[in-house]
Amino acid sequence: MSEFKVNKTYAEINEKIKSGKVVVVTAEEMVDIVKENGPIEAAREVDVVTTGTFAPMCSSGAFINFGHSKPGIKASKTWLNNVPAYAGIAAVDCYIGATEPCEEDPLNRVHPGEFNYGGGHVIHDLIAGEEVHLLATAYGTQCYPNRRVEKMVTLKDLPYAVLCNPRNAYQNYACAINMSTKTVYTYMGVLKPRASNANYSTSGQLSPLFNDPLCKTIGIGTKIFLGGGTGWVSFQGTQYNPNVESTPMGAPVRPARTLMLTGDMKTMNPKFVVGVSILGYGPSLSMGVGIPIPILNEEMAAYTGVGNDDLFTQILDYGNDYPTGNAKSLQQVSYAELMSGTIRFQGKDVPTSPLSSIVMAREICDILKTQITEGEFLITEPQGMLP
Incomplete structure (x- = not known):
């Protein structure tokens, strides 16, 4: 017998999608639902939580047959x-x-x-x-x-053009700061000297792998929103590392898991696949990724109910330490603090800027919510679990 008080299957949730009876909320909405009702009642009420992120994802590319x-x-x-x-x-x-x-x-x-x-x-x-x-x-x-x-x-x-991205949707990433006396130009953006600004690149409580921190529903064969079209999780991404310290709810406080994603470019929307140039670093690609999380039980409801106050990352020095490969955490900071626009660091207020777009992440969550609610997007059970 299952240990959970609420138990749903992928098939049952898909039947609700087909019949128009499914209850879908965004990850942002789920935080309030779990806070008000608790994970058991939230699991009874909600069937699917949509997540989203939009940010530069350098480890991306395409296989093309001309x-x-x-x-x-x-x-x-x-x-x-x-x-x-x-x-x-x-x-x-x-x-x-x-x-x-x-x-x-x-x-x-x-x-x-x-x-x-x-x-x-x-x-x-x-x-x-x-x-x-x-x-x-x-x-x-x-x-x-x-x-x-x-x-x-x-x-x-x-004849053939398929996006094949070796490392996308990073499960957490460091906050970058510059402790040197000169401005530095990095893939995390321009960092002013003497810790005058801080940059980060995760959508926090909206981020896919923060909502399924142990990858209990995200695996090989998971159907996703990718670049405005349909995509798939094809394997764990490069630099996949689940062996990092985490919060009691399983959310890592350092860079951890990543996903290898694939999808047909001919189904995609240029709004969600955008070439970017990062000053002093070079070209990259900003990707829109959205993953639906099926609420199979109260455990999944609890994971998706974690908000920015309880999600953390580390501040690293990209001026002196990072280039040498010896970067160590200078301070832990919550995503609520980062998204407030200012963090308190070594006795002073430091302005923060995101490389990821919360506006676009919310739009991806809403698009996926509409597609599922209208029966256009079914949930897939992983054909293989990630390590």
């Missing part, structure tokens, strides 16, 4: 808008990474010494329906004699 030429070509090097894409796969397949910079900016958007255009922008441009310049070169073989292909392509022209 179609066979006549005569055939076995591409050894490829470029999309002068951004190198790895071609050591087979014939006309390549992989373009979000942080790969262009070799010579085709749109003259690059200032000397800065890379403003890269793989993330190419991915966005394709999803937005824009033409992209393709160049492929080869050494030539008897079965693939062609040595060069050059043409303009759109996403519709491509």
